[in-house]
Amino acid sequence: MLRFDQLDSTNAYAKRNCSLIQDQTIIVAKTQTAGRGRLSRRWLSEPGGLYFSVVLKPTQIDFLPNLTQLMALSVCQTLRTLQAEAWLKWPNDVLVNHKKICGILSEAVTSANGFDALVLGVGININQKDLSQAGQPAVSLVKLGIKTDAETVLNNVLDCFFARYEAVLQKGFSAIRTDYLAFFPYIGKQVSIAHGTIPAQGTVQTISPNGELLLNTPAGQTIISIGDMCI
Numbered sequence: 001m002l003r004f005d006q007l008d009s010t011n012a013y014a015k016r017n018c019s020l021i022q023d024q025t026i027i028v029a030k031t032q033t034a035g036r037g038r039l040s041r042r043w044l045s046e047p048g049g050l051y052f053s054v055v056l057k058p059t060q061i062d063f064l065p066n067l068t069q070l071m072a073l074s075v076c077q078t079l080r081t082l083q084a085e086a087w088l089k090w091p092n093d094v095l096v097n098h099k100k101i102c103g104i105l106s107e108a109v110t111s112a113n114g115f116d117a118l119v120l121g122v123g124i125n126i127n128q129k130d131l132s133q134a135g136q137p138a139v140s141l142v143k144l145g146i147k148t149d150a151e152t153v154l155n156n157v158l159d160c161f162f163a164r165y166e167a168v169l170q171k172g173f174s175a176i177r178t179d180y181l182a183f184f185p186y187i188g189k190q191v192s193i194a195h196g197t198i199p200a201q202g203t204v205q206t207i208s209p210n211g212e213l214l215l216n217t218p219a220g221q222t223i224i225s226i227g228d229m230c231i
């Protein structure tokens, strides 16, 4: 585990130093000066939150996107053990009271050799009192009245994640589908998926054994493998 008081971004650090970092290394920072979110957004990284990246160098790489879903599930289950009513928003957001409490940014590192590593970056709101600058509705554990610390949450999430890591590497999403669906409240709900210029709209049917979102749209069933779900 590599610990820092401050980094620009744990993901950026992991990518810069990828060749020197061992498989399954965790990089943690107490704050980030340039925390990054999905879709080129920034990630507010004030003291009190948990900011870490897991560097993974598996030899079996068929199911890499499902590792992000495993991380989201691991965070959701950890928050549940702390009595937070956490839910999953496909593919990998964790919400409480419809507000974001965790975001995950997964980035592949490639070189002339092909795939080098997957960097799974996780931000969890824990003890921040002011999230008004987050850029989207956000909540922290302390705002829910839950007292804990970043270290406890980190250890729990990592235990949950590595308990099923090998299973997901070998079998993909099907290894965690039942558990994931237990915390996925959107089946039968009308949603739109923002990806590219034309949003897809429809009713959520389920999540496939591969981890894709199956939507019933006026044009028939649509399989969505990437995008941002809007309710």
Ligand code: BTN
Pocket: 008, 009, 010, 011, 012, 032, 034, 035, 036, 037, 038, 039, 041, 043, 050, 051, 052, 053, 102, 103, 104, 105, 121, 122, 123, 124
């Ligand atoms: C999202 O947009 O939902 C993803 C947010 C991911 C934030 C985490 S914090 C630790 C790691 N380092 C970063 O710069 N981003 C990720």
